[in-house]
Amino acid sequence: MSLPQNNKVYTVSRLNREIRSILEQGFASLELTGEISNFVAPASGHWYFSLKDEKAQIKAAMWRGNNRYCKYRPENGTQVQVKARVSVYEPRGDYQLIVEHMAPAGEGLLKQRFEALQMQLAAEGLFSSHHKKPLPHAINRIGVVTSATGAAIKDILSVLKRRAPQLEVLIYPTLVQGQEAAAQIAEKIALANRRNEVDVLIVGRGGGSLEDLWSFNEEVVARAIYASELPIISAVGHEIDTTISDYVADMRAATPSAAAELVSPDSSELIAFVKDRKHRLVQAFNRKILSEQQHIARLQQRLGLQHPKSQLMQQMQRVDELQQRLTRAFQYQQHKHHNGVNVLHQRLLQFHPEKRLSMAKSKLEQLEVALKNSMDNHQQKRQNRLALLAARLDSVSPLAVLSRGYSITQINQHVLTTVADAKSGETLTTQLSDGQIHSTITSIKSK
Structure with missing residues (x-):
């Protein structure tokens, strides 16, 4: 067709x-x-x-x-x-x-999502130091966005009671873990800004796993912090924990207790505050460099995918495949020839003169043993037959008859078998088993 x-x-x-x-x-x-x-x-x-x-x-x-x-x-x-x-x-x-x-x-x-959102927000400028607001010099009222029953609020209240009991604290209770937590945290930050009844906000919770702290890595929380007119201190987890909220917030505290110390007046903490800002600046600078390096690397990769080099990669993949097939084929042929050599070697050993001579010698020894056994059997049979014939000969021997009481009478060396052959006056020779008797016929009497 x-x-x-x-x-x-x-x-x-x-x-x-x-x-x-x-x-x-x-x-x-x-x-x-x-x-x-x-x-x-x-x-x-x-x-x-x-x-x-x-x-x-x-x-x-x-x-x-x-x-x-x-x-x-x-x-x-x-x-x-x-x-x-x-x-x-x-x-x-x-x-x-x-x-x-x-x-x-x-x-x-989660780490991949964290890094992707980190690079995205950094590229948009949410981590920029130019946007970060300084803490007020005079702080009279503090807002805390956290769980009303968690360890974080207890630590914050304990530190403030010890360092600055005159400060007022307003709690904006919210979930800090689970699917609905991020939306609630963002809503409480927006509520505090609308009310504008505090000088600074502490946003955070106690420590936990990456999954436990994930609400503070959500984009909605990051953007709520970025949009806040109130200065925000991020105090999430322990010192080793780092979240997106830490990068967006105006200031990061290692723990909720540390955040309480930052907002409570204490001259000894000013030096630590400056050092922390310096450390954060170095970190932000390093993160910015890393982010730009990764961005350049991604652009280079995208360029590489659209470049004729991608065709070269296809061919290199083909070369790798053919190389693996060639290696397997070579190994198979090598194994095959090795087995053939072993077979020929075994066959050569079977037809080697030394082996054939050894086999002939072994066969000759077997024939010698068989010949000796045959001769011994033949000789034994002959001896047995000789003994049988001797016995039979002995049974019909005249001497054997004489030994049983019989005798042989001869006249002139002729055996006398009837009286008709005898004559008076002839000399008789009587053969017994142990000797002869010579006599003269005086009379003849027949039946």
Whole structure:
């Protein structure tokens, strides 16, 4: 059957190339999670693996230029979240993921979200020191956005009672953990600004895991802090804990107790405050440098994906594949020839003159033993037969008859068997078992 003339006839290469273009444009960037399997890291430095879940899997590749930024080396069976684009490996027509970023699942996902939001807000200027408001010189009333029953408010009240009992404290109670916590925190910050009844706000909670503190890493809280007209001190968790709220707030306190000390008048704390500001400035500067470096790296990666170098990467992947196949084929041929040499060696040993001589010698010894056994048997049979014949001969011997009381009478050496052969006057010789008797016939009497 012939095709209609207006049909478009594709080559396989062209079809794969256009499918690749469509997929890369339609899935330019996506995030997905899965389990790593079939992980391979050839000498080229690229990573090849499969990403799977309970029902399906997809092949993936992570080029050397991207995986060098990965903070850990993936292993088979680990759950990861990746940022990737969909592409096609044209030589085989396999569609695959080109992974640009990889992080462990679980806490790794939260860290990835943290870093992504951190870079986004930093790029928008929410962390800028120019926007941060100084604390008032005279603080008379303090607002606290936290849980009304948590450890944070107890620590804050305890410090303020000890250092500055004259200060008034207004509590804006809110959830500090869970899905609804972020929205409530943002709402309480906005409420305090509308009322404008305090000089400074402390926003925070006690320590916990990354998941426990996550409400203070939400964008809605960050933007509420940024929009606040009241100076805000972020006091989330312990000293080692860092949240997005810490970067956006006008000031960060290591703990809720430290925040209470910052807002309570104490001359000895002024030096520590200056040092903390210096430390935060250095951190912010370093974060800004890191953020710009990462931004440049991302731009370079994007440029690389659109550069002819991406085609080179496809060819390098093909080279890696062919190299692996060549290595397996060489190992197979080597094993095959090695087995052939072993077989020929065994056959050579079987036909070696020394082995054949040894086998002939062994066979000769067996024949000698068999010949000796045969001769011994033959001689024994002859001896047995001789003994039998001697016994039979002895049984018919005249001497044996004589020994039983019989005698033989002869005349002139002729055995006398009838009286008709005898004559009077002839001499008889009687043979007994132990000798002879000679007599003369005087008379003959017949029956």
